Amino acid sequence: DIVMTQTPLSLSVTPGQPASISCKSSQSLLHSDGKTYLYWYLQKPGQPPQLLIYEVSNRFSGVPDRFSGSGSGTDFTLKISRVEAEDVGVYYCMQSIQLLTFGGGTKVEIK
Amino acid sequence: QVQLVQSGAEVKKPGASVKVSCKASGYTFTSYYMHWVRQAPGQGLEWMGIINPSGGSTSYAQKFQGRVTMTRDTSTSTVYMELSSLRSEDTAVYYCARATKPMVRSHPDFDYWGQGTLVTVSS
Numbered sequence: 001d002i003v004m005t006q007t008p009l010s011l012s013v014t015p016g017q018p019a020s021i022s023c024k025s026s027q028s029l030l031h032s033d034g035k036t037y038l039y040w041y042l043q044k045p046g047q048p049p050q051l052l053i054y055e056v057s058n059r060f061s062g063v064p065d066r067f068s069g070s071g072s073g074t075d076f077t078l079k080i081s082r083v084e085a086e087d088v089g090v091y092y093c094m095q096s097i098q099l100l101t102f103g104g105g106t107k108v109e110i111k
Numbered sequence: 112q113v114q115l116v117q118s119g120a121e122v123k124k125p126g127a128s129v130k131v132s133c134k135a136s137g138y139t140f141t142s143y144y145m146h147w148v149r150q151a152p153g154q155g156l157e158w159m160g161i162i163n164p165s166g167g168s169t170s171y172a173q174k175f176q177g178r179v180t181m182t183r184d185t186s187t188s189t190v191y192m193e194l195s196s197l198r199s200e201d202t203a204v205y206y207c208a209r210a211t212k213p214m215v216r217s218h219p220d221f222d223y224w225g226q227g228t229l230v231t232v233s234s
Contacts, residue, residue: 037218041156048206048224049156060222092156096218099172100146100158 002027002095004103013083014111021106023076023093030073030097037097040069040078043105044089052091053078085110113137115207115225122231128195131228133207140188141165144210146219147181147192149203150227159205162190163216197232204229 003026013019029038036056041049051060053069056076066081080087088110093103118132133145147159160171162181169181175194183190190207205228208221 031218035218039220041221043156048208048227049221050224051211051220051222054211054220094156094220096220100219102156102158104155 006103010107117225120229130193
């Protein structure tokens with residue numbers, strides 16, 4: 001199975017400041033079809049996860065443009081340009097190039 | 112609007128089985144694969160398997176092979192996940208999640224999720 005490793009485990013951010021989360025996969029997520037099957041989800045307290053970013057860098061419908069994804073191969077990053085109070089929760093990366101696995105999560109809180 | 116509404120919380124004894132339902136509405140039920148994902152208390156997300164609501168075919172994560180059965184009822188637009196031989200480690204919130212792209216099985220992501228069903232396994 002592909003292992004997804006997220007860092008840091010937690011992040012405390014002042015509103016308006018940027019935040020960055022790293023996700024590394026044990027194998028390349030680049031498929032022969034040219035797509036990279038890496039996704040980012042946010043799970044707000046008491047809610048199911050919600051899709052933020054698909055295929056590394058594409059914002060899902062309705063996701064604010066302060067969220068951006070980047071990376072390639074095995075190294076990926078989610079950035080929040082200016083954290084807002086509503087961004088608190090646990091962020092997960094997920095791969096679906098081979099079955100499906102999630103990272104362990106990064107908890108983001110507001111200072 | 113798309114909605115996935117799951118059945119209520121369950122408490123089961125070790126060795127028993129549980130069947131969780133997920134009723135879909137707001138879209139063509141048979142056009143989107145459905146997945147099940149679970150989350151143990153305070154833990155991360157774990158993919159369990161997938162069902163094709165159209166033909167009923169399934170594929171399960173190896174960890175759950177032999178213990179999980181996913182079915183669907185097209186007349187009520189409902190998918191079911193049954194987990195047997197329950198143990199305390201199966202205590203978790205179980206989610207159904209719809210694949211984002213219609214008629215696409217491989218390389219999924221999920222755009223709609225059920226609200227989750229807490230299954231507690233305790234003697």
